[in-house]
Amino acid sequence: MGLSGYIHCVSFGFWFSPLKSGCSHLMSIDVGQGDCYLLQTSDNTTILIDAGKLEKSYDAGKMTIIPVLKKLGIDKIDAAFISHYDNDHAGGMISLIRAGLIKKLYLPPPDTSSLDDLTLFNLLSKHENFELITKGNIFSKKGITIDLLTNFDSIPVEFSSNQRSAVLMATLENQKILFTGDLEKDGELELIRKNINLKCDLLKVGHHGSRLVLQMNF
């Protein structure tokens, strides 16, 4: 089955109907400054990568993602991943967990020298079914696999929160989609140095496309 609706940009308030069954879908959910990607296989396995931010004036989970899921007819996320602990990626996940939508949560190791990382990790890891991801194949179901290309066992200690983003290669049907979180130049160079196979059909560029990313050879 092909990848239908290859990228839908779903913004709040935009009219849309439940997803066409029997197809795979990849969507970017518009959470403003932040990331949130929804993948669904033809067998209705649903994956979420990042969940936008949580602030006093805006909770991406409650105000955008939950309404979008409802409109799409999705009542559970089988596997949710956090790329790293910046609020604009991890904050919105708290409301999704509280709403009982996340069946399993996959978390990268926090930077133990960062209070922000530890605060969000402590909140998120209260989820009754969470797994700490460190390397290799971390999720596999009919129609989708998720591989973690970052090796957290050997990540340089001086790497900041962005450089510690979990780089995920999703293979949805036969399409490879590379999610790089907020990775910047040093993180990209580290992957190149380690000869990691980065070949993909679609790349979600690091750090919201900032000029700090994308080495020419990446």
Ligand SMILES: [Zn+2]
């Ligand atoms: Zn970010």
